[in-house]
Amino acid sequence: MSEIPSELRYTQSHEWVRQEDDGSVTIGITDHAQGLLGDLVFVELPEVGSDLSAGEACCVVESVKAASDVYMPVSGEILAVNEALLDAPEMINDAAFDDGWLFKVQPSAEQELDNLMDADAYQEEIEE
Amino acid sequence: MSQRTVLFDKHVEYGGKVVDFAGWEMPVNYGSQMEEHHQVRNDAGMFDVSHMTIVDIKGAGVLAFLRYLLANDVAKLKDEGKALYSCMLTEDGGVIDDLIVYYMNDSWYRVVVNAGTRDKDMAWISKQAANFDVEIKEQSNVAMIAVQGPQAREKAIDALPLDVVEAASPLERFYGADCGEWFVGRTGYTGEDGFEVMLPESEAAAFWDKLAAAGVKPCGLGARDTLRLEAGMNLYGSDMTEETSPLVSGLGWTIAWEPADRDFIGRAALQAERDKGADQKLVGLVLEGKGVLRGHQKVIVENVGEGEITSGTFSPTMQQSIALARVPKATGETCQVEIRGKLLNARVVKPVFVRDGKPV
Numbered sequence: 001m002s003e004i005p006s007e008l009r010y011t012q013s014h015e016w017v018r019q020e021d022d023g024s025v026t027i028g029i030t031d032h033a034q035g036l037l038g039d040l041v042f043v044e045l046p047e048v049g050s051d052l053s054a055g056e057a058c059c060v061v062e063s064v065k066a067a068s069d070v071y072m073p074v075s076g077e078i079l080a081v082n083e084a085l086l087d088a089p090e091m092i093n094d095a096a097f098d099d100g101w102l103f104k105v106q107p108s109a110e111q112e113l114d115n116l117m118d119a120d121a122y123q124e125e126i127e128e
Numbered sequence: 129m130s131q132r133t134v135l136f137d138k139h140v141e142y143g144g145k146v147v148d149f150a151g152w153e154m155p156v157n158y159g160s161q162m163e164e165h166h167q168v169r170n171d172a173g174m175f176d177v178s179h180m181t182i183v184d185i186k187g188a189g190v191l192a193f194l195r196y197l198l199a200n201d202v203a204k205l206k207d208e209g210k211a212l213y214s215c216m217l218t219e220d221g222g223v224i225d226d227l228i229v230y231y232m233n234d235s236w237y238r239v240v241v242n243a244g245t246r247d248k249d250m251a252w253i254s255k256q257a258a259n260f261d262v263e264i265k266e267q268s269n270v271a272m273i274a275v276q277g278p279q280a281r282e283k284a285i286d287a288l289p290l291d292v293v294e295a296a297s298p299l300e301r302f303y304g305a306d307c308g309e310w311f312v313g314r315t316g317y318t319g320e321d322g323f324e325v326m327l328p329e330s331e332a333a334a335f336w337d338k339l340a341a342a343g344v345k346p347c348g349l350g351a352r353d354t355l356r357l358e359a360g361m362n363l364y365g366s367d368m369t370e371e372t373s374p375l376v377s378g379l380g381w382t383i384a385w386e387p388a389d390r391d392f393i394g395r396a397a398l399q400a401e402r403d404k405g406a407d408q409k410l411v412g413l414v415l416e417g418k419g420v421l422r423g424h425q426k427v428i429v430e431n432v433g434e435g436e437i438t439s440g441t442f443s444p445t446m447q448q449s450i451a452l453a454r455v456p457k458a459t460g461e462t463c464q465v466e467i468r469g470k471l472l473n474a475r476v477v478k479p480v481f482v483r484d485g486k487p488v
Contacts, residue, residue: 038156038157038160038161038162038350039160039161039162041420041442042418042419042420042442042449044419044468060468062419062420062442064161064162064165064350064354064441064442064444065156065161065350067420067422086418
C-alpha cells in the first residue's frame with residue numbers, strides 16, 4: 001500500500017504539496033505516482049525564478065518505462081529545485097515525500113491551496 | 129477481450145504488476161524493472177512468454193514452402209534442432225513479422241512468432257500454404273518460459289525433469305531439442321545465454337516454482353524490453369513494420385540472396401530496393417548527456433537530413449540512454465535528437481550496446 005502522509009495536500013495528477021512555516025510550499029510526486037512510473041532515471045527541473053500558473057506542466061520525471069509531466073499545483077515563483085535529483089533520480093522512488101522533493105514555490109494566490117485534496121480525499125482518488 | 133497465460137496466477141502470487149500487452153494481461157515488472165534487468169545480466173531471470181505463438185508446419189512440402197515463405201533460407205538448416213532467425217515479408221518487401229524457425233526433421237519445422245501479430249501471421253501462412261503439401265498446426269496448450277542470464281542454464285538444469293536435462297545439457301547456442309511434450313531451445317531475446325522452454329500448460333506453474341527455488345527470479349516485460357534493446361535486437365512493430373523493409377531495419381543479414389534462383393515472397397521488391405540503394409539505415413544512438421531517448425523522437429543529422437528513433441530507453445547496464453533509429457544512409461558518427469524542443473547530442477554506433485553482460 002502507498003503511504004499518504006496526513007499533513008500534506010494533494011492533486012489529482014499525483015503531486016503533493018507541503019506548506020512551510022515561511023509561507024512557501026514544497027512540491028513532489030506521491031509514493032503512488034512513483035510506484036506507477038517505476039524506476040526513475042531522469043528528472044528535468046523547472047528554472048528557479050520562473051513564474052508559472054497552477055496546472056501548467058513545469059517539470060518532467062522519466063522512468064525506464066515512460067516520461068511523465070509534473071504540473072504546478074498552485075501558481076507562483078519557483079524558489080528552489082532539488083538538484084540532488086539530477087544525479088540520483090532514484091531518490092524519488094526511495095523517499096517520494098522526503099529526499100525526493102522536486103521544487104519549492106512561493107505561491108502568488110494562496111487561496112489556490114484550498115483547491116487541493118487532503119490525504120483522505122487523495123486516498124479515495126487513487127482507490128477509484 | 130484480454131487474455132491470460134496459464135501462469136497468470138503465478139504472476140499475481142509473485143507480486144507482478146500486470147498490464148495489457150497486445151491483448152494479454154502480462155507482468156511489466158515484479159517490483160523493479162531495473163533490478164530485474166541486472167538480475168538477467170548478472171545471474172538468471174525468467175520470463176513468461178507463453179503469449180507467443182508456436183506453429184508446427186509438417187508435411188512433404190514443408191522445405192519448399194518455408195523457402196518460399198521466408199526471406200532467410202531454411203535450407204541452411206542441416207542439423208536436427210538448429211534454429212534460424214528470419215523475416216516473413218509482404219510482396220512489397222515489408223516485414224509482416226520476425227520469427228524463429230527450428231528444423232526438427234525433413235517433414236517438420238517449428239516456428240515461433242510474436243503474440244501481437246498472431247492473427248495476421250496465421251492468416252498469411254495459411255493463405256500462402258494453399259499450393260504446398262503442408263499441414264499447419266498452432267500449439268495452443270503449450271506454455272513458454274524464457275530462462276536467461278549467465279547462470280540461467282545451470283539453474284534451469286536444476287529445475288528441469290531428468291529426461292529433459294539429458295537433451296538440454298549438450299545443446300549448443302541456437303539449437304533446440306524436442307523431448308516429447310517438452311521442448312528446450314538455447315535461444316532468447318536478452319543478449320544473454322539461456323533457454324527458452326516450451327512445456328505442457330498443466331506443468332508450467334510447478335516448473336515456475338521450481339525455477340524460483342533454484343534462484344531464477346521472475347522478470348517482467350519491462351526488463352525484457354531494456355535487455356533486448358541493449359543487445360541490439362529489433363522489436364516488431366517499433367523497429368520494423370510492414371511499411372519498412374529489412375534493408376532499412378538492420379536486418380539485411382537475415383536475407384538469403386543465394387541461391388539466386390530461390391523465389392521467396394518479397395524478393396523482387398527487395399532486389400529492386402537493393403539495386404537502387406536503400407536510402408536509410410538502422411543505427412544505434414548513445415545520448416551524450418542526461419535525458420532519455422524514446423521512440424518517435426526526431427533525429428537531426430547536420431547537412432544530411434532527418435531520421436526518427438524507433439525504440440529508445442535508459443540502459444541500466446550503461447547508465448545512459450540508448451536507442452535504435454532509422455536515419456539517412458549518409459549519416460556519420462554524430463547526430464542530434466530533439467527532446468521536448470531541445471537538441472541533444474548523440475553518438476551514432478553499431479546497434480549492439482551490450483554483449484554477454486558488458487558494454488560493447
